[in-house]
Amino acid sequence: MTMARSMRMLLIAPAIVYLAALTQAPFILTLFYSFQKWILTSPELGVSFIGFENFSYTLFQDTTFRAAVINLVIITAGIVILSLFFGLCLALLLHRPFPGQGLARSLAIAPFFVMPTVNAVVWKNLLLNPVFGFVSYFTTHMGLPRVDILAQFPKLGIITMAVWQWTPFMMLILLAGLQSVPDDIREAAEVDGANAWEEFRNITFPLLGPFIQLSVLLATIYVLQLFGEIFVATQGGPGSATTTLPYYVYETISQGNDVGTSSAQGVCAVILASIIAAFLLRLLARTFQVSKA
């Protein structure tokens, strides 16, 4: 079917213009601001063009920025890898027919619906509080020393909360993948005498490839933006142990009121996210081609 060009424009253009105005245009402004010296709370200093000074400070002098990038990579990688692992286990278990399957699936996806700030207050207090928390009750009863996870292993604490949230996301996509693997292929393998592990490694896993790819890519893009958990549970601390790029930009603008520097950080964050996404796309495509061959 075809449609007159003018009618197509009329239908599509409003959405495109809207999106461009609220995403592209602000990003171009961010780029523009990143070359300026501009402190919101000090209007007497004025606004001036300073070339790449914000970038050279951010990239070469600001040690917190470097820590924020490293923290972001560690925390994101930890979350994505662990939730992929747990999500895959969960998907394989929930794919088998068993009584109560529907209810079990509904309960298993529930954490994904919990808003990030609720996730953080619940884990920080009810579960991980070193004195009154549920987890510490168990660990101390098992004879382990009392630990304050968010103070002593803050990255692990943030990763734990986020893995709890993102495991269902992985599980949902992988479960859809498992459902698309035809049962007769698996049955044929069973007839040929393949054991469960061989069947998984040679049949299910390669066929699941595209779904694993998609889930890792999407989760990475979302998890790179993780903010609410850190804002509530650690405020980027202790020190800057859990200060990630999004949180550092937030600090620079909300506490430092520094438009130029925070914009330069924002530009770096966008570049980093694009590099990671491009790198992942390639890596995953190659890995799965190899395993198919």
Place this chain on the structure above:
Amino acid sequence: MTSRLRNAGLTLATYILVLAIFFPILWTLLAGFKTEATAVAQPPVLFFTPTFDNFKDALTNAGYLGFFAHSVIISVGSTLIAFLFGIPAAYALGLFPTDKSAGTLSWVLSTKMMPAVGVIIPLIIIFKGIHLFDSLAGMIILYTAINLPLVIWMMRSFFAEIPKDLIEAARVDGADTMHILWRIAVPFVTPGLAATALLCLIFSWNEFFLVVNLAGPNASTLPVYIAGFMTSEGLFWARMSAASTLAVIPVFIAGWAAQRSLVRGLTMGAVK
């Protein structure tokens, strides 16, 4: 026999794992019905006389209700406007694709992938300049932009499933494009519409980064209220749990209702 035993073992493992995953939610729900003393009791208390005071407190607290109202207004408003802009585009892209459509769609997707920190600074400055800072209208405008790519991608995949004859027949009858779009095509994809709406509501309801940067007391939503608990009332676990439970219940209802389309929405229509 061994395979039946193995099966039963796997099922038991599934139950235990699922219960462990759901436990933090269950524990929060329970804590909402406890007194403050029982909520922090060690060893943890499983059986107790439930009290409804914490829920009553939350529901009669003007602050909480205000934030709740902001959440409802902003998420419903932004979902409706995203439909208004997104459905015509999805209709054209889904039913009348040209060789440029793929490019348009990936551009739409790229706006969704843009990290929020890449746009937040100008938004703060512009919103303050034109008095949209800390306003319901400002948050609705922003969340519409978040929901729009989802509406376009998901509705496009639903529109693409409409039989072409149906549209062709209406055209032969002389119906104009707007009539066909809103009176024939949209009613045909009602289930898809409902699923898309639920997903938009969930994402707007839970969004935190933009609202904490761009809103204050006049437009802040529930995620901000809950975050505030940490600083002001961090030790009132029972009250905090009740407020948290009430804040996530609407999302649970929406999420479970949209469960079958969830994957489609999360993958922007890539996985059906």
